[in-house]
Amino acid sequence: MGLQDKLNDLLQQGLKQVEESVNLESINDVRVKMLGKKGPITEVLRGMRDLSAEERPKVGQFANEVRDQLTNAIDEQRAKLENAKLNDQLKKEAIDVTLPGNSVAQGQPHVIQQIIDELVDLFIGMGYVVAEGSEVEEDRYNFEMLNLPKDHPARDMQDTFYVTPEILMRTQTSPMQARTLETHDFSKGPLKMVSPGKVYRRDTDDATHSHQFHQVEGLVIGKHITMADLKGTLEVVAQDLFGDELEVRLRPSYFPFTEPSVEADITCFNCHGKGCAICKYTGWIEVLGAGMTHPNVLKMAGVDPEEYGGFAFGLGPDRFAMLKYGVNDIRDFYQNDVRFLTQFDQKG
Amino acid sequence: MKVSYKWLQEYLDIDVKPKDLAEKLARTSVDINDVYSPSDGLTKLVVGYVTSLKPHPDSDHLAICQVNIGEAEDVQIVCGAPNIAANHNVIVALPGARIGNNIKIKRSKMRGELSEGMICALQEIGFTEKVAPKAYDEGIWFLPEEAKPGESIFPYLGMDDVIIDTDITPNRGDMFSMRGNVNDIAAFYDLKPHFTEKKVVENSDEQTSDLISAAIPNPEIAPTYKLRVIKDVQIADSPLWLQIKLWNAGIRPINNVVDVTNYILIKYGQPLHSFDYNKLPSHDISVRHAHQGEEFVTLDKDTRELIAEDIVVTAGDKPVALAGTMGGLETAISDDTTAVTLESAIFDSILVRKQARRLDLHSESSTRFERGIDPATVETAVDEAAQMIAELAHGTVTTGIVTGSETKPKPVIVKVTLARINHVLGTSLVAQDVTDIFNRLAFVSEFNGDTFTVDVPTRRWDVNIEADLLEEIARIFGYDNIPSTLPAQTNNVGGLDAEQKLIRSSRHVLEGLGLNQAISYSLTTIEKAQQFQITNGGTPMVLDYPMSQDHVATRMNLISGLLIDVAYNVARSQENIALYEQGRTFVPVAADQRPTEEEHIAGVVTGKLLTDTWHDKTEAVDFYQIKGIVEQFLQNMALTGNVTFVANTARKEMHPGRTADIFLDDQIIGYVGEIHPNTAKEYKIPESYVFELNLEPIIANDKIARHYQEISKYPSITRDIAMLVNDYITNQEIVSLIQDKGGAFLTDVTLFDVYQGTHVPEGKKSLAYSLTYQDKNETLVEDKVNQAFDKVTAKLIEEFDITVR
Numbered sequence A: 001m002g003l004q005d006k007l008n009d010l011l012q013q014g015l016k017q018v019e020e021s022v023n024l025e026s027i028n029d030v031r032v033k034m035l036g037k038k039g040p041i042t043e044v045l046r047g048m049r050d051l052s053a054e055e056r057p058k059v060g061q062f063a064n065e066v067r068d069q070l071t072n073a074i075d076e077q078r079a080k081l082e083n084a085k086l087n088d089q090l091k092k093e094a095i096d097v098t099l100p101g102n103s104v105a106q107g108q109p110h111v112i113q114q115i116i117d118e119l120v121d122l123f124i125g126m127g128y129v130v131a132e133g134s135e136v137e138e139d140r141y142n143f144e145m146l147n148l149p150k151d152h153p154a155r156d157m158q159d160t161f162y163v164t165p166e167i168l169m170r171t172q173t174s175p176m177q178a179r180t181l182e183t184h185d186f187s188k189g190p191l192k193m194v195s196p197g198k199v200y201r202r203d204t205d206d207a208t209h210s211h212q213f214h215q216v217e218g219l220v221i222g223k224h225i226t227m228a229d230l231k232g233t234l235e236v237v238a239q240d241l242f243g244d245e246l247e248v249r250l251r252p253s254y255f256p257f258t259e260p261s262v263e264a265d266i267t268c269f270n271c272h273g274k275g276c277a278i279c280k281y282t283g284w285i286e287v288l289g290a291g292m293t294h295p296n297v298l299k300m301a302g303v304d305p306e307e308y309g310g311f312a313f314g315l316g317p318d319r320f321a322m323l324k325y326g327v328n329d330i331r332d333f334y335q336n337d338v339r340f341l342t343q344f345d346q347k348g
Numbered sequence B: 001m002k003v004s005y006k007w008l009q010e011y012l013d014i015d016v017k018p019k020d021l022a023e024k025l026a027r028t029s030v031d032i033n034d035v036y037s038p039s040d041g042l043t044k045l046v047v048g049y050v051t052s053l054k055p056h057p058d059s060d061h062l063a064i065c066q067v068n069i070g071e072a073e074d075v076q077i078v079c080g081a082p083n084i085a086a087n088h089n090v091i092v093a094l095p096g097a098r099i100g101n102n103i104k105i106k107r108s109k110m111r112g113e114l115s116e117g118m119i120c121a122l123q124e125i126g127f128t129e130k131v132a133p134k135a136y137d138e139g140i141w142f143l144p145e146e147a148k149p150g151e152s153i154f155p156y157l158g159m160d161d162v163i164i165d166t167d168i169t170p171n172r173g174d175m176f177s178m179r180g181n182v183n184d185i186a187a188f189y190d191l192k193p194h195f196t197e198k199k200v201v202e203n204s205d206e207q208t209s210d211l212i213s214a215a216i217p218n219p220e221i222a223p224t225y226k227l228r229v230i231k232d233v234q235i236a237d238s239p240l241w242l243q244i245k246l247w248n249a250g251i252r253p254i255n256n257v258v259d260v261t262n263y264i265l266i267k268y269g270q271p272l273h274s275f276d277y278n279k280l281p282s283h284d285i286s287v288r289h290a291h292q293g294e295e296f297v298t299l300d301k302d303t304r305e306l307i308a309e310d311i312v313v314t315a316g317d318k319p320v321a322l323a324g325t326m327g328g329l330e331t332a333i334s335d336d337t338t339a340v341t342l343e344s345a346i347f348d349s350i351l352v353r354k355q356a357r358r359l360d361l362h363s364e365s366s367t368r369f370e371r372g373i374d375p376a377t378v379e380t381a382v383d384e385a386a387q388m389i390a391e392l393a394h395g396t397v398t399t400g401i402v403t404g405s406e407t408k409p410k411p412v413i414v415k416v417t418l419a420r421i422n423h424v425l426g427t428s429l430v431a432q433d434v435t436d437i438f439n440r441l442a443f444v445s446e447f448n449g450d451t452f453t454v455d456v457p458t459r460r461w462d463v464n465i466e467a468d469l470l471e472e473i474a475r476i477f478g479y480d481n482i483p484s485t486l487p488a489q490t491n492n493v494g495g496l497d498a499e500q501k502l503i504r505s506s507r508h509v510l511e512g513l514g515l516n517q518a519i520s521y522s523l524t525t526i527e528k529a530q531q532f533q534i535t536n537g538g539t540p541m542v543l544d545y546p547m548s549q550d551h552v553a554t555r556m557n558l559i560s561g562l563l564i565d566v567a568y569n570v571a572r573s574q575e576n577i578a579l580y581e582q583g584r585t586f587v588p589v590a591a592d593q594r595p596t597e598e599e600h601i602a603g604v605v606t607g608k609l610l611t612d613t614w615h616d617k618t619e620a621v622d623f624y625q626i627k628g629i630v631e632q633f634l635q636n637m638a639l640t641g642n643v644t645f646v647a648n649t650a651r652k653e654m655h656p657g658r659t660a661d662i663f664l665d666d667q668i669i670g671y672v673g674e675i676h677p678n679t680a681k682e683y684k685i686p687e688s689y690v691f692e693l694n695l696e697p698i699i700a701n702d703k704i705a706r707h708y709q710e711i712s713k714y715p716s717i718t719r720d721i722a723m724l725v726n727d728y729i730t731n732q733e734i735v736s737l738i739q740d741k742g743g744a745f746l747t748d749v750t751l752f753d754v755y756q757g758t759h760v761p762e763g764k765k766s767l768a769y770s771l772t773y774q775d776k777n778e779t780l781v782e783d784k785v786n787q788a789f790d791k792v793t794a795k796l797i798e799e800f801d802i803t804v805r
């Protein structure tokens, strides 16, 4: 039997042993037995010195091939066995992945805060600054500077918590109109501000009334601010909050500090204009009040109404939250039931 | 105002659906409360003619009626109305009919007698008690003789009309009349109104001034005051057409004199008052302020105590009416009235408003005086009323009007340029567009090169300045037609300032730490307002005239509000509550001054921060957990100042052994701890942990510019030290000393064990710290660390008498 045949025999024998190895120990044994320094292949190669010069390289090459083939087979089988062992183990580690995960601590921002932040961010994106006023105001700024002198009938519409005849809980965020107008340096460009905050009315708390609620006031005053700009701005706000497929309609309204005054309605998002209980069967939902700043307001704040003009608007975050989420009772916002607060956890 | 569509059609050739008209009104002039027909929801109501009736054999108040309902045979209906009578047309609800309150009528037997329907009173077909004529309060209504049995009753009662109920803004007082509505609708539909005024025929030669006089010494309270007298009147019910107009407007028909005054009120917006001429205690009429405490019995039989600010109409100085608000009982028109004094006036709007408000007497009249009266129609209105009374009550109108005061309206001329219009509205109108709008409004205007000069009619007293004209142009042009743009971009940069950013971040930090944002009431009780103050700031600002006992004073702390929230949750079986609030507290400065408003942030945790799951059980919150929250919060604020916690045993509302004041350098900025069990009991809440921080010093404190340190490439070395120490020595004292004396390479000190009990002598505790040393620039050698560690150990022994274990 020639060396070549011997090698061939060894190869077949080795491959058979590899195939028959069922665990890592036995495959290791095969490797040591077949390829080790004292193994049969080494033995065969030792016999090469008896071969002729022509045959020697041929047999040498074949011997290497046999060795490589066996090495590969062993590696392959070992990998297979290792894998099987791991899979076995992983199988044992299997758990019920439908069991609930651990609880984690995450607090939620108040839904009204979310609405305010969303509005504020929207306006910041349009170049507005944020000016927060005092919750305890002077009658002068809350009313008089807004074209609401002492006996003005519109004062009846806002029942006021007075502290003294001159000091009150602000009934609106509008005092910041007068205050920012007084201090703004118009040589540095137009005034564009929003003022979010708490306001107070002398009301009995029930499902639709609260003695405390929130407003976001806006004011834009410059040399070239138009009613068309107001309309465009209100559309941006309404559509940002409630969806851009909704139509916005402006209606004439009345506020002492704006003229013309308008109220903006959006198509009822519940019935899309057909009429339902939410929109009181009108198809429209009132979302905000606005108007072109009254010349008296500018004058009283020392701004020349001939040169400067612009618009103001007032937004009601409580109302927005009620509309947006279908909250039926405004008191829910201020009682802070954790089951209520934790629901508003949508991010992004 | 309830505007009748049919009445509008008398003056306008209008042919749009009432719903569409309402939508147009909303978009152009005033808001709409409702659009409805009085017949909405009613069915199978027909005219029936009672051909005969007999008493019910088994009842002393029911009648069995045979009723012609336009069919071959009469039907039998049992009726219980006291005024039921034969040979009258009545309202019949047929079997299957729906009447008021959504009641369905069925064929039935009443005490054994078949009843094929029901004979109805007005109240039973949707008329409110307030509107249904009083004479028929107790009984059924009779339809006119010419009504045809079997026909729908709706046309006979004006119930086929559509009512547009408008919600009028304070400036549009003119819209409280048919005249105002007609003019506005004509303007926005570009129609020519044919509004008709009835002229008076003075059919008595007797001079009014011989019968009555009016003198108004103080014309400010009654700028216009006029009287007419109609004699020989016969009081009766008004014709049905007039009653229909009134009840569709929500006003109850009374008699032919009072109804005329109400008709004129709706038509012109001019309230009139009718006095029984013969019952006036004197015929010298005047208007004056009431005397303080003066008593007066109004039409509704209530005795009113007046104050000096009220205004009264007097006859011979005796009050006969609350001017513009309500007449007096004694001089009211009654069935035996034969002569009528009609008053047409303008009273001071503010005084009428205050009087009506104070006495809770808001009426159709007072509302109109409050919102304004057109001076141009004061006489027109009283003339037309006199003529109608003459026609309907067969009266004679005496010659002349008696005038007590008259303020001629000043002409209102307003100018505006075309450029200004387009500049403010953002439109590109041309002169003709604007002229058309003024023409449609029936404002006389002149255009001269670039300027419109507009003569505003007196009926639009809300239009006085340029801005008012701009509003008129905008709304008639249509807000829908105004373009939508955004203000031109300028080099303004928007954004939050540093304080606003910090406040926003402070909220995000606490949310990240597991607390939910609460917004509580800022107005609370005096007691709660002044609890939990960080520093003793005294008593809170108190409202002059609060609405409820729970909301009287401005809060000086946030914790008390949060505890109210906790109590609310606990009462609803919520055990784990983690809340924070960011908001204002109010620190009084001096009486007559506004308080200082401080931004605070506070938190409360009751129960567990994490809810237990099947897999994971957590500990209830304790002092160290809430303190951890505060520490992380303050860490995030990147303050350059040094934050320390100092035990405070003296806070009344707090657990004396588990409360720490928080200092920023040497300024107190807040505290953290467990609330006192007594406080918890008061609030009806379990063990709770709270903190409150004044954000103002945190905002003011410099922030670490680069809140970052490079991670050293060189290894660190740690040394642990365990020590016995007297138990009154605080962790903070030891850590401070270690940090102070730890040497240049000490980078961290971590407490890893606290132990008291077995194997530790009485009065001592065992503390163990891990000290980490590291050099930023090279590998530390052991020797250096040993040196530093030995030094600090020695210092601890020297300073605190520790025993190293």
Ligand SMILES: [Zn+2]
Pocket: A268, A269, A270, A271, A272, A273, A274, A275, A276, A277, A278, A279, A280, A281, A283, A284
């Ligand atoms: Zn709807």
